[in-house]
Amino acid sequence: MEGKKDMLNWEQKTLVSELISGLEAAKKLQARLGEPSSLPPSSSSRAAEMNEILMKQILSSYEKSLVMLNRSSAPPVQLILKAGSIAPVTLIPESPVSINGSPRSEDFLDGRGSSNTHRQNHLFNSKKRKMLPKWTEKVRMSPERGLEGPHQDDVYSWRKYGQKDILGAKFPRSYYRCTHRSTQNCWATKQVQRSDSDSTVFEVTYRGTHTCSRATAAAPPPPASPEKQDTITKPPIAQKPNDLLESLKTSLTVRTEGLDEGEDVFSLFPNTPPFYDYGTPNDYFGGLMESSPIFDVVDWFNPTVEINPEFPTFLPDSIYY
DNA sequence: CTCATTTGACCGAG
DNA sequence: CTCGGTCAAATGAG
Numbered sequence: 001m002e003g004k005k006d007m008l009n010w011e012q013k014t015l016v017s018e019l020i021s022g023l024e025a026a027k028k029l030q031a032r033l034g035e036p037s038s039l040p041p042s043s044s045s046r047a048a049e050m051n052e053i054l055m056k057q058i059l060s061s062y063e064k065s066l067v068m069l070n071r072s073s074a075p076p077v078q079l080i081l082k083a084g085s086i087a088p089v090t091l092i093p094e095s096p097v098s099i100n101g102s103p104r105s106e107d108f109l110d111g112r113g114s115s116n117t118h119r120q121n122h123l124f125n126s127k128k129r130k131m132l133p134k135w136t137e138k139v140r141m142s143p144e145r146g147l148e149g150p151h152q153d154d155v156y157s158w159r160k161y162g163q164k165d166i167l168g169a170k171f172p173r174s175y176y177r178c179t180h181r182s183t184q185n186c187w188a189t190k191q192v193q194r195s196d197s198d199s200t201v202f203e204v205t206y207r208g209t210h211t212c213s214r215a216t217a218a219a220p221p222p223p224a225s226p227e228k229q230d231t232i233t234k235p236p237i238a239q240k241p242n243d244l245l246e247s248l249k250t251s252l253t254v255r256t257e258g259l260d261e262g263e264d265v266f267s268l269f270p271n272t273p274p275f276y277d278y279g280t281p282n283d284y285f286g287g288l289m290e291s292s293p294i295f296d297v298v299d300w301f302n303p304t305v306e307i308n309p310e311f312p313t314f315l316p317d318s319i320y321y
Numbered sequence: 322c323t324c325a326t327t328t329g330a331c332c333g334a335g
Numbered sequence: 336c337t338c339g340g341t342c343a344a345a346t347g348a349g
Contacts, residue, residue: 161326161340161343
């Protein structure tokens with residue numbers, strides 16, 4: 001149909017826009033990091049803030065791009081940033097996904113239905129969730145400043161819903177879901193796991209993408225009980241002494257690989273998902289979502305994004321007005 | 322009061 | 336059975 005064509009076109013444009021936007025932000029950030037303004041650390045907060053904003057913008061752009069690629073059944077992503085010395089990000093398939101979207105919005109097997117009412121609109125069983133796009137980012141904890149690397153919580157707000165000790169891992173893993181899950185049907189989740197070997201590194205795995213209109217103010221730093229929570233993402237690392245702050249530059253490495261030569265992937269989507277817009281108004285669907293709101297984000301290759309914190313040593317704070 | 326986090330128990334997969 | 340992921344009651348913060 002023509003409609004689809006147009007849509008793809010539109011999406012492509014948007015995609016390109018997002019990528020360009022991200023690239024530009026990346027360049028700016030690169031420039032900033034590249035030229036220490038030799039300014040006193042005292043006024044670095046503003047610069048740091050700016051850097052953070054840029055970083056978020058970059059990540060946001062790429063995230064959106066990925067979403068778009070995912071839903072438009074695009075072939076293997078081939079994003080290679082080569083702007084000067086920007087490091088590449090590696091997208092690696094993380095699990096053997098099978099390309100077959102068989103959405104059955106009918107089976108709800110709730111996980112545990114014991115003493116509570118049925119699992120409301122739990123159309124997702126673990127199976128389905130497994131099909132959601134998934135990628136991991138390694139984030140190195142920055143100076144206690146909390147400047148963290150990436151998008152920590154992005155612009156999104158997350159709500160912690162669990163923590164588990166993982167076999168063989170020194171640190172527990174925390175589970176977060178989008179705060180708007182119930183209100184906006186946003187099924188994005190993420191898990192944060194502190195690396196066993198390098199405790200300054202957090203591995204953040206995202207599952208699904210946000211369908212909510214981000215917004216919401218960033219969540220406040222959790223109180224934190226020194227001993228039990230370690231999977232804090234953005235909070236001020238309370239238990240960390242001090243040190244390891246010098247090397248907090250995060251370099252992005254985007255590289256594609258491990259993807260098949262995508263070729264048939266094009267005819268995957270019979271039709272487009274219900275609604276799926278990011279960046280739109282905040283009115284949630286009045287009563288739109290009833291039957292099968294699920295955006296069948298078919299299973300894609302699950303890219304793993306690695307953000308390697310390896311960069312010479314530039315000061316995070318380059319002042320700049 | 323509302324809302325987020327903590328925490329043990331539950332569930333499904335292997 | 337074990338393990339990873341999720342839920343929800345209790346608790347805490349604002």
